[in-house]
Amino acid sequence: xxxxxxxxxxxxxxxxxxxxxxxxxxxxxxxxxxxxxxxxxxxxxxxxxxxxxxxxxxxxxxxxxxxxxxxxxxxxxxxxxxxxxxxxxxxxxxxxxxxxxxxxxxxxxxxxxxxxxxxxxxxxxxxxxxxxxxxxxxxxxxxxxxxxxxxxxxxxxxxxxxxxxxxxxxxxxxxxxxxxxxxxxxxxxxxxxxxxxxxxxxxxxxxxxxxxxxxxxxxxxxxxxxxxxxxxxxxxxxxxxxxxxxxxxxxxxxxxxxxxxxxxxxxxxxxxxxxxxxxxxxxxxxxxxxxxxxxxxxxxxxxxxxxxxxxxxxxxxxxxxx
Amino acid sequence: xxxxxxxxxxxxxxxxxxxxxxxxxxxxxxxxxxxxxxxxxxxxxxxxxxxxxxxxxxxxxxxxxxxxxxxxxxxxxxxxxxxxxxxxxxxxxxxxxxxxxxxxxxxxxxxxxxxxxxxxxxxxxxxxxxxxxxxxxxxxxxxxxxxxxxxxxxxxxxxxxxxxxxxxxxxxxxxxxxxxxxxxxxxxxxxxxxxxxxxxxxxxxxxxxxxxxxxxxxxxxxxxxxxxxxxxxxxxxxxxxxxxxxxxxxxxxxxxxxxxxxxxxxxxxxxxxxxxxxxxxxxxxxxxxxxxxxxxxxxxxxxxxxxxxxxxxxxxxxxxxxxxxxxxxxxxxxxxxxxxxxxxxxxxxxxxxxxxxxxxxxxxxxxxxxxxxxxxxxxxxxxxxxxxx
Numbered sequence: 239x240x241x242x243x244x245x246x247x248x249x250x251x252x253x254x255x256x257x258x259x260x261x262x263x264x265x266x267x268x269x270x271x272x273x274x275x276x277x278x279x280x281x282x283x284x285x286x287x288x289x290x291x292x293x294x295x296x297x298x299x300x301x302x303x304x305x306x307x308x309x310x311x312x313x314x315x316x317x318x319x320x321x322x323x324x325x326x327x328x329x330x331x332x333x334x335x336x337x338x339x340x341x342x343x344x345x346x347x348x349x350x351x352x353x354x355x356x357x358x359x360x361x362x363x364x365x366x367x368x369x370x371x372x373x374x375x376x377x378x379x380x381x382x383x384x385x386x387x388x389x390x391x392x393x394x395x396x397x398x399x400x401x402x403x404x405x406x407x408x409x410x411x412x413x414x415x416x417x418x419x420x421x422x423x424x425x426x427x428x429x430x431x432x433x434x435x436x437x438x439x440x441x442x443x444x445x446x447x448x449x450x451x452x453x454x455x456x457x458x459x460x461x462x463x464x465x466x467x468x469x470x471x472x473x474x475x476x477x478x479x480x481x482x483x484x485x486x487x488x489x490x491x492x493x494x495x496x497x498x499x500x501x502x503x504x505x506x507x508x509x510x511x512x513x514x515x516x517x518x519x520x521x522x523x524x525x526x527x528x529x530x531x532x533x534x535x536x537x538x539x540x541x542x543x544x545x546x547x548x549x550x551x552x553x554x555x556x557x558x559x560x
Numbered sequence: 561x562x563x564x565x566x567x568x569x570x571x572x573x574x575x576x577x578x579x580x581x582x583x584x585x586x587x588x589x590x591x592x593x594x595x596x597x598x599x600x601x602x603x604x605x606x607x608x609x610x611x612x613x614x615x616x617x618x619x620x621x622x623x624x625x626x627x628x629x630x631x632x633x634x635x636x637x638x639x640x641x642x643x644x645x646x647x648x649x650x651x652x653x654x655x656x657x658x659x660x661x662x663x664x665x666x667x668x669x670x671x672x673x674x675x676x677x678x679x680x681x682x683x684x685x686x687x688x689x690x691x692x693x694x695x696x697x698x699x700x701x702x703x704x705x706x707x708x709x710x711x712x713x714x715x716x717x718x719x720x721x722x723x724x725x726x727x728x729x730x731x732x733x734x735x736x737x738x739x740x741x742x743x744x745x746x747x748x749x750x751x752x753x754x755x756x757x758x759x760x761x762x763x764x765x766x767x768x769x770x771x772x773x774x775x776x777x778x779x780x781x782x783x784x785x786x787x788x789x790x791x792x793x794x795x796x797x798x799x800x801x802x803x804x805x806x807x808x809x810x811x812x813x814x815x816x817x818x819x820x821x822x823x824x825x826x827x828x829x830x831x832x833x834x835x836x837x838x839x840x841x842x843x844x845x846x847x848x849x850x851x852x853x854x855x856x857x858x859x860x861x862x863x864x865x866x867x868x869x870x871x872x873x874x875x876x877x878x879x880x881x882x883x884x885x886x887x888x889x890x891x892x893x894x895x896x897x898x899x900x901x902x903x904x905x906x907x908x909x910x911x912x913x914x915x916x917x918x919x920x921x922x923x924x925x926x927x928x929x930x931x932x933x934x935x936x937x938x939x940x941x942x943x944x945x946x947x948x949x
Contacts, residue, residue: 364946373856374942394860401858408945412853416569421561426857428563437561473857485945 320349320480320513321370326379328365328536339365341536342379349480352507352514354527361533363517364485370515371404371483372396384480401429405474405512407484411466413458413473419445419465420454423472430477444472447510448502464495471502475512482506484516488523500526567870571878573843578875581839585879585924588828589917590887595825596913597891614678615772615780616806617787620797626652626766627796632671635770638786644779649678650767652750656719656729658709664722665705667746669753669767678773679747682737691734696752699731702745706736719746725762729753771803829924836928840872844932851936852944865937872929873922880921888914 328340340362347353355363368374372388381388386399413422423444427437445451448468458466474482488496504526506512524530530542571578619625632648639645649671656667676689692698715733731748757764774780784800791798
């Protein structure tokens, strides 16, 4: 089937996609992030390259699905993924017993994507998150994040890379109780050669982004759970990392506060272009992601593309995400 | 915000525990600074004694046994040309105290002719030596009693003896010595004491010890041997020892106080190190998640190690300061010289003692913090994050 669509672009960002990716067979490639409008996919016919923002393309995809059209895509290699995992295995050892957690996982995450990791306990979600964040090293396989080839780095270099390139958000916030919100946010900046005024400026900006500029001098015990998580988010973004890893960031929050936190993550994704990988058990939280990876027994069971939580394109991918 | 600020805030996490641990350092360190001051004082006294090359000859049985005057001439006869020996000064214990006072001074009656030579380190001027020889009631006093009782040159002083026959004698101060090693002394003429003893029919013309001024360390050793050989198998067998050994024996008459203090201090410090180590381990357990997050956000292993170690050291040194500074101020304000505790009377707080105490506190802090810091450094971030998630 040839999809014949008019060439449209929401903000010009798709020009880059045209230059870097060739898509065959009237097929949507993996969603790409439009920094201003959200996810976009390329939709092309055999002869010409056309692109749509996903919002506009959705009805079209629905129609394609209804007619049973197949989807396939390939990259010409000009556009590198932000995160690339190849054959990643992770085995833990306990009492001389090998416990495999991840089994030869392949995954590509383009820059600016909001990825959700779901799956039952023990499926390897958090392990995958830790491997991508350089907190742990893979038993086998390669992991590239940006320009960093993590399996080639020792712990010291990984730690140094982490301080610059990754922001972590945890379920229990993990703020330092004896420091104020401002000091908690400033903490990662102590690792950089930076003037006090520059640190303060960055800290203030981060707290403004999360809407807590008026709570700077509050200690964690003077903040609500949602506010604490906002401070933790500010701490994660204060070094301006490209990648944010969130491990069940709403697991300890009520529904309303969870929604606020997820909106904030969406904002970081859409407005600031952060690549986000979030582990969650909550389908409502997962709906905020643009792509959901379902893991089971250390393997990628399937993945889904979603659209701002109100539409979903589903395609099964066995053993690899691309 | 600085890293030091973060450290300080960590110590402020549990103020009661921090205070109690600091107090556990403060109390022994306060005692420690006094103990080290005492050791430093003994070392200074020993050095001074070695310089002066004095040899003490007393009865082999006990210091309280009196020796006959004739022994002085026999000792001098060993070296008539003064090749090894400059002079011999007989001394008798008076044990005087100011009336209505409980503090007994190190008061000794000394031979009028040889005292200025044998005790040349007291710094008597020719005029003062002349006054010593001409004034029967002349007395040379140390700085401690002079300061306490307001004595100056020319002061009239009455001392009551604490030993039979309990004489009460009047003296005139001709010199207040400025010599730290002689802080609590009171020297006067032995002929004056003998006359007074004769008046009450007591045994006179004898002394408790002869102090010899030697020309060299080698001469001192030879004389020590010769004198003890000279009086062997006689009713007055002698024991000769240099001033250093004499002071040490005198001090240890009531037990090895400095040694005991050292041993106690070491034991106490060991206990404090264990207490502090346990405190740090508890603190570490409570903060496992925080340290894991520190590592996650980019703090290197070495930095985590230094954070925990620095906390331990700050706790130890802070606690030591709380103990050492008041103890030093107390000893400075209320010197033990006032207590007249024999050689301990020489004790003054020493700058070295303060420095050594703080260095020891620092080392104890390092020892207490090493294992917790090592554990924190090796903390597996993933495990720690999982444990708390």
